Structure formats: structure tokens, C-alpha cells
Amino acid sequence: xxxxxxxxxxxxxxxxxxxxxxxxxxxxxxxxxxxxxxxxxxxxxxxxxxxxxxxxxxxxxxxxxxxxxxxxxxxxxxxxxxxxxxxxxxxxxxxxxxxxxxxxxxxxxxxxxxxxxxxxxxxxxxxxxxxxxxxxxxxxxxxxxxxxxxxxxxxxxxxxxxxxxxxxxxxxxxxxxxxxxxxxxxxxxxxxxxxxxxxxxxxxxxxxxxxxxxxxxxxxxxxxxxxxxxxxxxxxxxxxxxxxxxxxxxxxxxxxxxxxxxxxxxxxxxxxxxxxxxxxxxxxxxxxxxxxxxxxxxxxxxxxxxxxxxxxxxxxxxxxxxxxxxxxxxxxxxxxxxxxxxxxxxxxxxxxxxxxxxxxxxxxxxxxxxxxxxxxxxxxxxxxxxxxxxxxxxxxxxxxxxxxxxxxxxx
Ligand code: ASP
Ligand code: MG
Numbered sequence: 001x002x003x004x005x006x007x008x009x010x011x012x013x014x015x016x017x018x019x020x021x022x023x024x025x026x027x028x029x030x031x032x033x034x035x036x037x038x039x040x041x042x043x044x045x046x047x048x049x050x051x052x053x054x055x056x057x058x059x060x061x062x063x064x065x066x067x068x069x070x071x072x073x074x075x076x077x078x079x080x081x082x083x084x085x086x087x088x089x090x091x092x093x094x095x096x097x098x099x100x101x102x103x104x105x106x107x108x109x110x111x112x113x114x115x116x117x118x119x120x121x122x123x124x125x126x127x128x129x130x131x132x133x134x135x136x137x138x139x140x141x142x143x144x145x146x147x148x149x150x151x152x153x154x155x156x157x158x159x160x161x162x163x164x165x166x167x168x169x170x171x172x173x174x175x176x177x178x179x180x181x182x183x184x185x186x187x188x189x190x191x192x193x194x195x196x197x198x199x200x201x202x203x204x205x206x207x208x209x210x211x212x213x214x215x216x217x218x219x220x221x222x223x224x225x226x227x228x229x230x231x232x233x234x235x236x237x238x239x240x241x242x243x244x245x246x247x248x249x250x251x252x253x254x255x256x257x258x259x260x261x262x263x264x265x266x267x268x269x270x271x272x273x274x275x276x277x278x279x280x281x282x283x284x285x286x287x288x289x290x291x292x293x294x295x296x297x298x299x300x301x302x303x304x305x306x307x308x309x310x311x312x313x314x315x316x317x318x319x320x321x322x323x324x325x326x327x328x329x330x331x332x333x334x335x336x337x338x339x340x341x342x343x344x345x346x347x348x349x350x351x352x353x354x355x356x357x358x359x360x361x362x363x364x365x366x367x368x369x370x371x372x373x374x375x376x377x378x379x380x381x382x383x384x385x386x387x388x389x390x391x392x393x394x395x396x397x398x399x400x401x402x403x404x405x406x407x408x409x410x411x
Pocket of ligand 1: 009010041042047048073135136149150151152153154
């Protein structure tokens, strides 16, 4: 007998038929003799609608009340799922975050999980009851409802699996696994049967949308393997495998590149002829940090004359207006000639554990792009990724060319 956490994303519980279909999968696991805890997202589109309601009232919703509103999406799915399970002859019960004592900090809208008191949950699971946890939500020290950030029910699922010391954590979503690149753009992309936590973390934070980044961080910390599956393709009864996110093994290092991620949510700012004196970088980036703007890649060119330099960096597209305002208001203090902004950029990242200690990966990437006449605007690397920023118009061409160059094309 195994203890399994099964999570269903928004599209997997998108309407009543889908909830019934998801309930049948759960019933199947229970009939196999497993103890099952289910984590659900809000029905597809509901969270967006709830957020829109808040913004209809005020452009700056009170964060506590915002969470009180948006957490209801998961409350609805959890209740409906519990009913659908009872309909299939199972004992089931829904749990709100506060009922499961999923405690978080006070960071409304992006709260962090502190712990989950599993005593009551385990007691009921032992008696054969299915626990249906409303994902995405928890309770803070002062008893307020909190939410974990968009996509946060993945994190709820992994946290619950870790707290229950589950044997498995299955995440059902609208894709059937993790691919070598976005299959909607790269027709020859193939599904990975296995990927390491580190690579998945890198892919998720560099733009692959399959799992919330924080859920992968949590999986890595607790060494909790995640099986990513499709609710639609992995039909009831078929045990079609999705992608297993787990510890690295030797076979994973065969190919230097495991997957290619891309990201369209960034914008670029260049400050030309910045006075090259100590403290100038701080004068640019401190006010941005104070405004809570997350800065990505930064490049400062070597100055020719020892007097001025150019500084280029990326930020989230949604923060471009605000960042531009701030930099312009600090013009005197920073000292630069002009500011150039560009929001039509794409970031492409090669990710793979196999690139550690293997020279030539970046070179092959740059050559491949050069052969297609694609100009590289920025370069960023870590131990297991190489990223470039290019013009958005070349995204598809670049992805396909790199996929082929790094031997990822499906045979
Ligand atoms: N319903 C929340 C969202 O749409 C959480 C989730 O689906 O994971 O972001
Ligand atoms: Mg999701």
C-alpha cells in the first residue's frame, strides 16, 4: 500500500465532466489499495476572474482581502471533487488550507509555506478517507487566509507530499510531460521520460511553464520525486508515463543539453555613456531594487576612453514603464547620455547537467545562431545553462536551429 498525492491543475478540473474524470483516476488509485490525498487548483479561468473582480473594486486591492477572494476558487474545486469522489463510493472530505493547518508567513499574494500539521490528515487517510486539499492557499500566524502566488497549487502538492512522506506525487496537467522544447513551436521536440530536479528547476525558472518554480525548489529540498502526467492523454486505465522529475543519475549526462527553455516576458534597458565611476552601478540598481523590480542579466561594456561605459540589463516586461520612470528621475545622479528600451526580446536557454565541465556548448550555440544571421544581444550563463537574448522575431527560427544542433530532434 502506498501513500500518493495526486494534484489536478485548472484545466484538469475545468468543468464538471473533467472533475468527474479526475475523480475516476483517484478512485482507481484507491481501488489499487493506495491511500490518496488530492490537491486541486481552481477551475481554469476562475482565478483570473476573481483577480479581475478585485481590480474592479480598486486598482490596489488590500492584499489580505485579495487573498480572501482569490482563495475561493480552490475552495469550490475541493468541495466539488470531494462530492465527485463520494459519488464513486469513496469516503472523501475537502480541506481548506486553514483546516489542514497549512501555515504560511504573512506574505499575502505570494506567501511561503512554513509547515503542515499532518496529524489529523494522516488519521483520516489511515481510515481510508480521501483528503481533498484546496491548493494555492494557507493560513498565516494571525489566522488570515494567504495564497502562494500564481501556479501555487503545484507547491501545495509537493509540500503536502513531503509533509506526509508520500511515496509518490503525481501532478496532472494539460500537457503530458516535460519536453525538450515547447512542442507548439518545435515540431521535433520529444517528451523526456526523466529529468533531474536541478534541470527542471532551471527550465522552470527560465520560462518552461509546466511546474511552478517554487514547487520544484521544494521537491529538490525534500527529494520528493514528481511525476508529471496529462489528465487527457493518460486516460483512465492506461499507464502511459509522463515525465519523472527526480534525482540525477548517470544516464542523464549523456547529452550535454537536456532541454531548451524560452521566455518572452522580459524587456531590455540600455543606458548609453554612463559615467564610469565607483558607485555608478549601485546608483542604477538600488532604486530599482527599492521599487521591487527584479533585474535579470546585466552587461556592462568595457569603456574605451575610461570615462564612460554602456550598461544593459533585463527586467520583467510589466515593469518596463516603472523602471524607465525611475531611471529618468535619477538621471542627474547616475549620469548617462540616453536610455534605450526594447520590449521585443526573447530569451533562449539551453539547460543540461551534461554541460558541466564540457567545453564548447556556448560556442556551438553562438555559431548556430550566427549561421542563421541571428544577432545575440546579451549572454548569461550558470553551471548548467547558457542563455542568450535575441530579437523576438527570431525566436522560432532560433529554437528550431538549436534543437537540431544539439541533437535533440526526435528521430
Ligand atoms: N489557481 C491558482 C492560479 O491560477 C493556483 C494554481 O492554479 O496553481 O494561479
Ligand atoms: Mg498550474
